[in-house]
Amino acid sequence: MMRASFAGLTLLALVAAPALRAQDSQFGIQGLGTPGRWESVRARATGGAFGPFDPFSPLLDASVADLRRVSAGVTGGTSWRSVDLAGASGDASLRGSRFPALVIGGPVTGRIVLAGGFSTYLDKSFGVVLRDTIDLRGSPVPVTDEITSDGAVTDLRLALAARLHDRVAVGVAVHGLTGSTRVQAARRFDDTTYYKNSTARDDIAYGGLGGSASALLDLTTDLRLGAWVRSDNRLRADIRGRTVATNDLPFSFGGGLRWRAGSEAVVAAALAWRYWAGAGPNAYDTFTWSIGTELGSLTSPFRFGVRGGQMPFGPGGKAPTEFAIATGVGKQFSGGRGRLDFGLERLERKGGGLKERVWTVLLGLTVRP
Amino acid sequence: MTLRGRSARLALLLALGACTEEVLAPGTCPNYCPGATIETADTILTDVIARDSAFSGYLQAYQGEAIPVAEVPGVDSRAIFEINAMLTRVANHLPDTTTVPITVDSARLQLNIVRRDTNATNLWIKLYRLPLGLDSTTTFAALTPWFADSIVDSVNLSALLALPEITDSATGDTIRTDSAGHVLQVAADSSLILFFDFDTAQARFLVPESGKVAYGVRVAGDSLASIALGSMESPGRDARVVWFFSYPDTLGVPRDSTAQRFSAFDSFVFTPATPGLDSNLAVGGVPTARSLLRVTIPEFLRDSANVVRATLMLVPTGPVPGAPGDSFQVVARPVLTDLGAKSPLFVTSAFSGSATVHLNSTAPVEMELTNLVRAWASDTSATTTLVLGQVPEAAAYTQIRFYSSRAPAFRPALRVTYVRRFAFGTP
Numbered sequence: 055m056m057r058a059s060f061a062g063l064t065l066l067a068l069v070a071a072p073a074l075r076a077q078d079s080q081f082g083i084q085g086l087g088t089p090g091r092w093e094s095v096r097a098r099a100t101g102g103a104f105g106p107f108d109p110f111s112p113l114l115d116a117s118v119a120d121l122r123r124v125s126a127g128v129t130g131g132t133s134w135r136s137v138d139l140a141g142a143s144g145d146a147s148l149r150g151s152r153f154p155a156l157v158i159g160g161p162v163t164g165r166i167v168l169a170g171g172f173s174t175y176l177d178k179s180f181g182v183v184l185r186d187t188i189d190l191r192g193s194p195v196p197v198t199d200e201i202t203s204d205g206a207v208t209d210l211r212l213a214l215a216a217r218l219h220d221r222v223a224v225g226v227a228v229h230g231l232t233g234s235t236r237v238q239a240a241r242r243f244d245d246t247t248y249y250k251n252s253t254a255r256d257d258i259a260y261g262g263l264g265g266s267a268s269a270l271l272d273l274t275t276d277l278r279l280g281a282w283v284r285s286d287n288r289l290r291a292d293i294r295g296r297t298v299a300t301n302d303l304p305f306s307f308g309g310g311l312r313w314r315a316g317s318e319a320v321v322a323a324a325l326a327w328r329y330w331a332g333a334g335p336n337a338y339d340t341f342t343w344s345i346g347t348e349l350g351s352l353t354s355p356f357r358f359g360v361r362g363g364q365m366p367f368g369p370g371g372k373a374p375t376e377f378a379i380a381t382g383v384g385k386q387f388s389g390g391r392g393r394l395d396f397g398l399e400r401l402e403r404k405g406g407g408l409k410e411r412v413w414t415v416l417l418g419l420t421v422r423p
Numbered sequence: 424m425t426l427r428g429r430s431a432r433l434a435l436l437l438a439l440g441a442c443t444e445e446v447l448a449p450g451t452c453p454n455y456c457p458g459a460t461i462e463t464a465d466t467i468l469t470d471v472i473a474r475d476s477a478f479s480g481y482l483q484a485y486q487g488e489a490i491p492v493a494e495v496p497g498v499d500s501r502a503i504f505e506i507n508a509m510l511t512r513v514a515n516h517l518p519d520t521t522t523v524p525i526t527v528d529s530a531r532l533q534l535n536i537v538r539r540d541t542n543a544t545n546l547w548i549k550l551y552r553l554p555l556g557l558d559s560t561t562t563f564a565a566l567t568p569w570f571a572d573s574i575v576d577s578v579n580l581s582a583l584l585a586l587p588e589i590t591d592s593a594t595g596d597t598i599r600t601d602s603a604g605h606v607l608q609v610a611a612d613s614s615l616i617l618f619f620d621f622d623t624a625q626a627r628f629l630v631p632e633s634g635k636v637a638y639g640v641r642v643a644g645d646s647l648a649s650i651a652l653g654s655m656e657s658p659g660r661d662a663r664v665v666w667f668f669s670y671p672d673t674l675g676v677p678r679d680s681t682a683q684r685f686s687a688f689d690s691f692v693f694t695p696a697t698p699g700l701d702s703n704l705a706v707g708g709v710p711t712a713r714s715l716l717r718v719t720i721p722e723f724l725r726d727s728a729n730v731v732r733a734t735l736m737l738v739p740t741g742p743v744p745g746a747p748g749d750s751f752q753v754v755a756r757p758v759l760t761d762l763g764a765k766s767p768l769f770v771t772s773a774f775s776g777s778a779t780v781h782l783n784s785t786a787p788v789e790m791e792l793t794n795l796v797r798a799w800a801s802d803t804s805a806t807t808t809l810v811l812g813q814v815p816e817a818a819a820y821t822q823i824r825f826y827s828s829r830a831p832a833f834r835p836a837l838r839v840t841y842v843r844r845f846a847f848g849t850p
Contacts, residue, residue, distance in 0.1 A: 084456070180448075182447070182455070183449055184449075184452065190463060191465055199461050241842055252841075252842040298847070299848050369455070407451075
């Protein structure tokens with residue numbers, strides 16, 4: 055009973071989080087958004103290094119070949135972010151909650167596994183407040199502008215993985231990019247005697263397609279190599295059925311290496327390249343890296359990792375950079391049929407006169423009914 | 424506490440924390456702002472008001488909420504009123520229906536001055552006896568002889584106001600009074616209540632006329648001789664007379680009593696009379712005139728802009744004559760449906776605009792109609808017609824005329840400040 059309550063409460067925590075609403079970074083405001091993290095809590099707590107090898111991280115499709123029974127994993131988290139913007143009237147402390155990834159899958163045959171789910175592809179939630187004084191009818195009129203966007207582009211993935219050999223697994227996936235944002239631009243006048251506030255609202259629908267392929271190769275019983283490649287076509291933005299923007303999406307590839315150093319120690323590292331530069335002005339190709347470890351027994355491991363790299367959007371002609379340290383623990387319950395993962399991440403981003411610091415608390419639930 | 428207990432609490436904290444969001448941050452443009460910006464523009468729409476006309480005859484002088492009295496260069500306006508009939512006999516031994524005649528000893532007339540110029544000096548209020556039978560057809564010219572030689576009483580209001588107050592220690596009321604017995608009270612709303620005491624000769628109670636009396640009021644002063652009296656349309660503020668009389672009781676002993684009579688009719692007459700309508704847009708005066716303006720809302724205001732301010736701009740054909748420093752209000756109201764002169768008016772004041780017109784001024788008149796134009800822009804089925812009227816109507820001799828759309832250089836215009844459609848969807 056206690057176990058059931060525990061799992062139910064955890065599920066409640068995840069479901070109660072407003073879906074796909076957060077402002078991940080100011081750097082994404084002038085770009086297409088802030089790319090999501092295709093990682094489970096387990097992978098995130100190792101800095102992302104375990105992402106290519108974790109079947110519940112929607113990154114490397116071949117990894118779902120490791121699912122021996124129908125399983126599901128869900129990730130949620132809450133971020134507290136401070137923005138230190140040179141030239142702004144003051145710093146801002148922001149908070150957002152996300153439900154960024156869900157993976158569910160299971161074997162179709164002895165060697166073929168089918169998986170599906172969704173993850174955040176681009177987070178497009180942000181809010182900006184501006185103070186200005188404009189000249190109207192020959193007089194200075196102070197105004198406050200508030201421009202907000204709430205929503206995201208979601209990556210719906212259908213993946214198929216096959217274990218071709220004891221040491222080789224391959225996977226492919228199709229990705230449907232969909233989602234919407236509710237946008238609002240409000241201008242408020244200090245002089246409410248003569249001027250009425252203006253609020254414009256709209257809904258922007260997004261659409262796009264992508265495909266990915268990947269492979270896992272066990273070089274030895276303790277050493278696994280993973281590689282993935284992904285290509286997304288174009289992101290289309292429609293307002294009331296009319297296309298208002300079309301942007302190229304990146305070709306990406308990456309890989310990782312995992313070494314099982316002993317029965318209670320695993321170390322992994324991962325790299326990724328994404329060609330965002332064609333997505334529009336102020337967009338850059340990015341390279342990211344991560345390295346992490348998982349220590350302890352499978353039932354209650356301790357995780358730690360670091361990651362760094364570049365962000366795809368930002369002003370100033372140079373890609374902003376980010377660096378993060380993460381840690382976390384996991385706990386199996388119900389005889390291994392469920393696992394709860396906790397993670398804590400400290401992230402710092404820099405570029406173009408802006409510095410962001412983010413604390414993120416992560417919670418993940420994996421069940422194998 | 425077990426690990427599970429701690430985990431459960433942490434999960435609960437996360438769930439609670441997740442329910443609130445804080446996503447607004449100060450922006451530094453252009454680097455950390457959206458590519459599109461909120462743009463505000465201002466334009467004067469000179470050709471959106473057309474098919475405008477003036478109509479007259481809505482209210483007559485006797486229907487006004489106040490009675491203007493003025494003697495200023497260019498205008499002479501006089502109040503006239505008739506007091507209801509007075510009883511001439513009373514029953515002195517109820518239930519016996521036998522009546523006895525009354526003997527009027529004196530009377531007290533009460534006038535309510537609801538508006539005055541506080542800068543007026545040496546302001547005299549003069550009371551004249553007028554013939555009975557005043558009605559809506561009574562003209563200024565017909566009463567001129569009575570205003571020339573039938574003065575009943577007069578009082579220097581400026582001098583009365585300058586006298587020290589006398590306080591009734593019992594009631595707390597304060598009055599000012601002069602040697603002639605005039606009494607002045609200042610009401611809580613700063614209006615003045617003026618009492619004239621009439622002796623038997625001034626009261627002139629005539630049984631054949633059932634005690635009816637009619638009076639006229641003029642003002643005179645060094646300058647700014649302009650006031651307004653309360654009328655029957657402003658309840659409790661019309662002119663009234665208290666009669667003081669006596670009658671013999673059953674033993675023949677005189678018994679004192681009083682009876683109050685209110686106005687049966689009140690109005691004002693003035694010269695020069697309001698001229699007839701022409702091609703311009705007339706507002707106010709007596710008989711009351713209103714002007715109808717039909718507005719065409721441009722398409723861009725409907726589909727690609729958000730109105731944040733809208734101002735109706737009107738150019739007077741000339742100054743409105745009257746007391747310097749005096750003013751009146753003009754209001755613009757939308758109609759429920761456009762039936763021309765008889766269009767029913769929208770009663771919601773949130774959609775109305777108003778402006779104060781200062782007499783002897785030729786300054787353009789501007790009225791804020793933001794709520795109305797916003798409503799029109801968002802509702803394509805709305806009747807986009809408005810009516811200009813004076814507030815209150817028939818309470819002043821003043822009439823303003825604006826150039827109509829038939830005068831291209833000075834035609835009515837709508838000045839609109841609007842926010843352009845935001846370019847959503849572009850990074």
